[in-house]
Amino acid sequence: MNKLxxxxxxxxxxxxxxxxxxxxxxxxxxxxRFGYQLLWVSLLGTVxxxxxxxxxxxxxxxxxxxxxxxxxxxxxxxxxxLTLLAATAVCVLTCAAEIGAIALVxxxxxxxxxxxxxxxxxxxxxxxxxxxxxxxxxxxxxxGGLLMIVFLVLAWRLSPDWGALAAGLVPKPPVLAQPxxxxxxxxxxxxxxSSILLPYETYFYASGAVEDRxxxxxxxxxxVVVVFGFALGALLSVALVASGHLAFGxxxxxxxxxxxxxxxxxxxxxxxWVWVALLGMLFAFGxxxxxxxxxxxYNLAQFFxxxxxxxxxxxxxxxFTLAWALVFxxxxxxxxxxxxxxxxxxxxxxxxxxxxxxxxxxxxxxxxDREVMGAHANGWLSRSLGxxxxxxxxxxxxxxxxxxxxxxxxxx
Amino acid sequence: xxxxxxxxxxxxxxxxLLTSTLVAYAWHAGTPMPADAxxxxxxxxxxxxxxxxxxxxxxxxxxxxAPVSRRHAALLLDHVRRATRALADARVENTLVAHxxxxxxxxxxVERELEQLAAGRRAxxxxxxxxxxxxxxxxxxxxxAAQ
Numbered sequence: 001m002n003k004l005x006x007x008x009x010x011x012x013x014x015x016x017x018x019x020x021x022x023x024x025x026x027x028x029x030x031x032x033r034f035g036y037q038l039l040w041v042s043l044l045g046t047v048x049x050x051x052x053x054x055x056x057x058x059x060x061x062x063x064x065x066x067x068x069x070x071x072x073x074x075x076x077x078x079x080x081x082l083t084l085l086a087a088t089a090v091c092v093l094t095c096a097a098e099i100g101a102i103a104l105v106x107x108x109x110x111x112x113x114x115x116x117x118x119x120x121x122x123x124x125x126x127x128x129x130x131x132x133x134x135x136x137x138x139x140x141x142x143x144g145g146l147l148m149i150v151f152l153v154l155a156w157r158l159s160p161d162w163g164a165l166a167a168g169l170v171p172k173p174p175v176l177a178q179p180x181x182x183x184x185x186x187x188x189x190x191x192x193x194s195s196i197l198l199p200y201e202t203y204f205y206a207s208g209a210v211e212d213r214x215x216x217x218x219x220x221x222x223x224v225v226v227v228f229g230f231a232l233g234a235l236l237s238v239a240l241v242a243s244g245h246l247a248f249g250x251x252x253x254x255x256x257x258x259x260x261x262x263x264x265x266x267x268x269x270x271x272x273w274v275w276v277a278l279l280g281m282l283f284a285f286g287x288x289x290x291x292x293x294x295x296x297x298y299n300l301a302q303f304f305x306x307x308x309x310x311x312x313x314x315x316x317x318x319x320f321t322l323a324w325a326l327v328f329x330x331x332x333x334x335x336x337x338x339x340x341x342x343x344x345x346x347x348x349x350x351x352x353x354x355x356x357x358x359x360x361x362x363x364x365x366x367x368x369d370r371e372v373m374g375a376h377a378n379g380w381l382s383r384s385l386g387x388x389x390x391x392x393x394x395x396x397x398x399x400x401x402x403x404x405x406x407x408x409x410x411x412x
Numbered sequence: 413x414x415x416x417x418x419x420x421x422x423x424x425x426x427x428x429l430l431t432s433t434l435v436a437y438a439w440h441a442g443t444p445m446p447a448d449a450x451x452x453x454x455x456x457x458x459x460x461x462x463x464x465x466x467x468x469x470x471x472x473x474x475x476x477x478a479p480v481s482r483r484h485a486a487l488l489l490d491h492v493r494r495a496t497r498a499l500a501d502a503r504v505e506n507t508l509v510a511h512x513x514x515x516x517x518x519x520x521x522v523e524r525e526l527e528q529l530a531a532g533r534r535a536x537x538x539x540x541x542x543x544x545x546x547x548x549x550x551x552x553x554x555x556x557a558a559q
Binding site: 278 | 466476480483487488558
């Protein structure tokens with residue numbers, strides 16, 4: 001019974017932690033610009049995060065090692081250090097965007113000034129990360145993020161054309177309103193794909209499995225949590241694309257702040273649901289801020305061999321503790337400059353895809369290694385999917401920066 | 413024979429990358445903006461106006477909680493002001509100057525109505541919708557010129 005409850009909570013937590021501010025804005029804007037035509041990207045990205053999430057959880061359960069321990073071991077110091085620097089930069093930027101987005105949502109809830117709220121968010125996050133045990137952080141933010149289900153209800157109530165929606169799940173050449181929209185379509189596809197496959201999710205998931213002291217017997221639980229949790233999370237992503245199309249497409253509105261996302265909630269479900277949606281965002285972005293920040297500290301500690309883990313007292317893992325505290329401070333300093341958090345997350349998501357191949361390559365090698373993984377090594381399905389997705393993320397990584405330049409930062 | 417140390421080689425590559433990036437940036441900054449770069453800015457200005465029109469309607473109908481409506485209008489106003497300033501400061505090709513200038517009055521109208529909404533007063537929905545249409549027309553004209 002206890003095991004079932006664990007499983008149930010794990011699935012819900014994975015679902016609640018699926019959406020962050022980047023995915024929220026990219027999914028809404030993808031729907032607003034291109035209707036259902038990019039839905040297949042959500043599906044493709046979800047299977048990808050399932051593949052690599054499952055693999056990283058399995059390796060953590062069997063080898064008790066998370067992603068950057070493997071990076072150091074398999075790709076060597078030089079390339080490993082480059083990957084670490086890039087991953088740290090991307091995680092700090094993502095964390096900055098999440099902190100800014102929390103302050104924006106808090107501003108909508110309270111009316112207090114944005115810059116003061118940034119400091120409030122920093123203080124709250126430092127306190128939570130210091131005092132709250134890992135399991136509770138995971139559960140409270142994951143389950144609180146479930147309030148985002150309001151967007152699933154919204155999409156349902158907007159009465160989508162189910163046939164057209166289902167057709168959008170199948171990749172096909174796009175039908176463009178203007179002939180010059182091709183690069184923008186490709187850019188949105190890469191960005192949406194990247195926003196679902198954000199690398200910090202794998203870093204955090206694998207490190208969390210080590211924190212929770214998973215054993216080889218937990219490999220089955222890992223598979224269920226990843227497949228069902230992420231599949232339910234993907235429903236949210238699909239709902240956001242559909243809502244973007246139905247609520248904003250005709251008028252040409254683009255989500256530039258989290259507040260834009262709640263406009264159709266008020267229109268369709270009523271004003272009371274706006275508060276629910278805002279609270280859901282607060283938990284979802286809060287969870288993402290903590291996950292990105294801890295991921296930075298996990299990566300640094302695993303790479304350099306420092307003692308790490310939230311289960312340790314801060315004094316017995318001082319460099320790990322200092323690392324996450326500094327990341328929070330640095331991320332807050334970035335948004336304190338007045339830079340727009342949504343623009344920051346757009347850039348961080350596009351740069352994220354560039355480091356994906358470097359993060360996933362060692363993971364694939366270890367997960368396929370029978371000498372290390374024994375009976376838990378990749379089977380033919382995991383191996384085929386793993387290498388196919390490795391090819392896809394490499395293609396996306398090569399295309400990301402040229403598309404960013406070609407579309408003037410995704411503006412067209 | 414004298415050899416160059418690996419550190420010096422790496423430093424040279426880094427300096428070359430830095431210099432070429434700065435030169436490319438300076439060249440780009442000094443070039444007047446072509447139609448394909450101006451069109452997305454006008455498109456975004458139209459998106460702001462369309463959102464303001466929607467916010468004005470929802471605010472009048474009460475389908476958004478009044479405090480949320482006010483605060484969102486204030487945040488949106490900040491974005492619109494930045495967009496207006498960026499557009500005014502943009503150096504564009506001679507053929508596009510008229511389009512840039514034509515976008516200014518509707519953007520200022522959007523700013524005015526957002527100020528009303530942020531203060532908790534009713535906005536002139538007709539004025540916002542006219543501004544939105546005008547910005548859309550400019551965005552389409554410039555996008556067509558970019559083809």
